[in-house]
Structures are given as structure tokens and as C-alpha cells.
């Protein structure tokens with residue numbers, strides 16, 4: 001396969017490859033950028049691999065930064081852009097299932113491609129537009145399958161995170177997992193427990209947001225990666241994930257907080273169990289907050305009072321999207337949406353009279369009783385028992401005295 005024209009991100013980096021070539025070394029675009037170019041998808045990361053050793057790369061270019069020299073990576077600065085150039089390498093010994101113990105630099109492109117995870121990630125593209133495809137990755141793109149390079153179990157033994165990567169690429173691209181690759185996933189799924197939670201999370205989030213998340217979740221159950229995910233064992237059940245998968249076949253979340261809400265917040269956990277699960281991951285405060293606050297409502301939306309909804313009105317969009325994906329009864333969805341839209345106030349700050357004003361007018365004195373009074377006012381306004389205007393609030397205050 002040959003490309004006369006390459007995307008602008010790669011075109012801009014071509015002079016780097018040519019400069020390395022002129023110095024007598026090989027250099028190629030490799031990894032995700034070549035896969036995405038062939039698929040016609042946006043390129044977000046340009047990776048270059050070369051037969052030049054790091055010191056040799058540094059001799060060729062004026063401005064370089066040692067970003068990961070022990071792994072063979074040097075960053076070349078060109079027109080304000082930084083390009084990572086990694087020396088061809090083999091990664092032979094792994095003991096921790098994640099990082100190679102020793103990196104051996106080699107001069108051969110095919111050695112470098114051989115260590116990569118999947119055939120669709122093992123292309124190289126030369127500066128003149130030729131695609132090098134030693135592992136039949138083009139055919140796998142056509143067949144829409146994720147297939148490990150060489151012996152699948154070896155690739156997963158080298159790096160157990162690749163098991164999650166297999167599912168995330170399947171989800172993102174709507175590909176299936178090739179049989180031998182699947183068999184190796186089944187065999188080696190327990191090794192996922194050796195991987196840092198942050199790294200699993202990155203892949204899992206991409207899986208959840210992918211176009212074929214439903215299939216990928218079913219795969220996760222099928223090969224039992226589910227049983228080795230972070231969090232407490234057995235909390236997130238196969239039934240829950242399979243049910244969610246069926247829902248995601250039809251509609252998908254547009255944000256990560258909603259994705260996590262669906263995954264953890266609808267798993268019928270008690271609030272203590274949910275907190276534990278949330279702590280098992282390294283989620284942002286925003287995601288934690290959304291899941292914790294909305295979980296009770298998405299689990300029983302028909303029971304949510306106007307007060308419950310008022311308390312989460314800042315998360316209206318997430319809540320309504322979750323209820324839609326969860327196929328909650330239309331009438332309940334409409335009721336929740338209308339209640340949220342028609343709230344008399346959105347926060348205590350919206351009250352027509354605040355604590356300071358009540359004190360000034362001699363209607364209240366500072367202290368715990370004032371807090372109590374304001375809560376009562378807020379409550380009455382939210383429940384539409386009291387109009388949110390100064391006159392009505394004054395009268396209410398006198399009444400409850």
C-alpha cells in the first residue's frame with residue numbers, strides 16, 4: 001500500500017524522517033498514527049521509529065530533549081513542534097507484566113515491529129508514503145479484527161495492559177477479537193491485577209466511550225477481565241455489565257461522568273459499597289461527585305422528590321442522559337425533566353431574602369436557629385409551598401417563629 005498524500009500532521013514531520021535518512025539511517029512513522037491514517041481517522045500523536053541510536057539522533061538534530069533516553073526516545077524540536085524519535089528496539093525480559101526490564105536497541109525495523117501488540121498497530125510508513133505491513137495488519141483492518149502480533153499469549157505476558165487495550169481498540173473501532181487472541185485473553189486475564197489502576201482506567205474509559213462499547217463489555221465478561229478489574233471482587237457482576245452492554249448497544253454516554261455513573265452507579269450497590277468501588281479507581285472529583293450524588297436517583301427515579309432533584313440540579317444534563325440510556329419509563333423521565341426545569345430556585349442564593357437581610361429586618365438573630373429557619377424557607381420554596389418573594393418570606397418567618 002502506498003500513500004501519495006499523507007495527513008498534514010505527518011506531512012509536517014516528513015523532513016525529520018528525510019534528515020535521518022540523509023544521515024544514513026532508517027526512519028518511519030509507526031504505531032497509532034499509521035493505523036489512524038489508513039483508517040482515515042484523525043491523528044493525535046505522531047510517533048517516529050529509527051535505526052539511529054539515541055546518541056546518533058542527537059548528533060543529527062540541533063535541538064533535542066532527552067525525554068526517555070533509557071527507553072531509546074529522544075524528542076526533536078522542529079518549528080515549535082516536538083517529535084519523539086524512538087530507536088528500533090526489542091523488549092525481551094519482562095518480570096512485572098508491564099515494563100520491559102531491559103531494552104535492547106536494534107537496527108532492524110522488523111525486530112521493532114515484532115514486539116508491538118496488535119497487527120493493526122504494527123505498521124510503519126516511510127517518508128515516501130510506503131506502508132510496511134509485516135504482520136498482515138491491512139488484512140485485519142479489512143476483516144475488522146484485533147489480532148495480536150505473533151503468539152498472542154507472549155504479547156500479553158510481556159504486558160498485561162495489552163489485554164485492556166485489545167478491548168478498547170475493539171470498542172473504539174467496532175472490531176472483533178480474533179480467536180487465538182481471545183483464547184490468550186481468557187487464559188491470562190488474572191494478570192490484569194498486576195497492572196496499576198490508573199493505566200487500566202485510561203483504557204477502560206476509552207472502552208466505555210467507544211462506538212462498540214456494548215460488545216467490548218460483553219467481551220470483558222466473556223474472557224473474565226471483569227473478574228480482575230480494580231475494586232472489590234464480585235461487586236460489579238456479570239449480569240450488571242451484560243445488562244449495561246445491551247443498553248449501550250442502543251445509546252451511548254457522551255461524557256465520562258455519565259459513563260461511570262452507568263457502570264458503577266447502577267450496579268445496585270449500597271452507598272458504602274459504592275464508595276469502596278469508587279475508591280478502587282482513581283477517579284476525578286467531578287466523576288466521583290456525579291456518581292455518588294446521582295446513583296440513588298438513577299436507581300429509583302420514580303421515587304425522587306422535588307427536593308432530591310433540587311439537590312442535584314447542577315447535574316441535570318448528566319441525570320437526564322443517564323435516565324434516557326437506562327430506558328427509564330418515559331413518563332418518569334418527563335416528570336424529572338419538568339421538575340428540574342421548573343424549580344423555583346436552583347440554590348439558597350436564589351432566595352429573595354437571605355440570612356443577613358432577615359437579621360437586618362429584625363426577623364431573625366444570628367445563630368443555629370437562623371440556619372434552621374433558612375433551611376425551612378428553602379424547603380418550603382422548593383416544594384412550592386412558599387412563593388420566592390420577600391413579602392411571602394417575611395410572613396412565613398413570622399409564622400414559624
Ligand SMILES: Nc1ccn([C@@H]2O[C@H](COP(=O)(O)OP(=O)(O)OP(=O)(O)O)[C@@H](O)[C@H]2O)c(=O)n1
Nearest residue numbers: 031032033045115116117118121122159161162
Ligand atoms: N502496551 C503497548 C502500548 C503500545 N504499544 C505499541 O506502541 C504504539 C503506540 O502506543 P500508544 O501511543 O499507547 O497507542 P496508540 O496505538 O498510538 O493508540 P492511541 O494513540 O490511539 O491511544 C502502539 O501502536 C503499539 O505499536 C505496544 O505494543 N504495547
